[in-house]
Amino acid sequence: MKKLSAVQIKQQTLVLNIADKLEEQGRAELPGMLQCWFDVQYHLFPGSLLMCFQFESEQVLSAAEPELLKWQKRLSGAMLKKGVILKDMRKHLVFTLKGPDE
Numbered sequence: 001m002k003k004l005s006a007v008q009i010k011q012q013t014l015v016l017n018i019a020d021k022l023e024e025q026g027r028a029e030l031p032g033m034l035q036c037w038f039d040v041q042y043h044l045f046p047g048s049l050l051m052c053f054q055f056e057s058e059q060v061l062s063a064a065e066p067e068l069l070k071w072q073k074r075l076s077g078a079m080l081k082k083g084v085i086l087k088d089m090r091k092h093l094v095f096t097l098k099g100p101d102e
Contacts, residue, residue, distance in 0.1 A: 008042035032060030037100040
């Protein structure tokens with residue numbers, strides 16, 4: 001893996017901090033949420049950011065779906081506070097059953 005530049009390390013820290021905060025809120029507010037994980041290609045940041053909320057079962061995931069837009073707005077707002085604009089907030093956060101290694 002290629003070493004990250006100083007700018008990319010700052011981006012990584014920013015995304016990690018926001019992911020940690022959203023994961024903490026998600027576990028408190030969304031029953032059955034297991035974890036928050038993300039995938040990003042720093043040379044294409046912020047357009048390549050994909051944050052995922054992983055749920056334990058299909059029923060829990062279906063029950064949480066109506067909340068998805070609210071969480072997409074929270075991600076977009078948190079990034080905006082740090083000076084990062086997500087052009088299409090709907091592309092950057094999804095609810096899933098898959099883990100980071102799947």
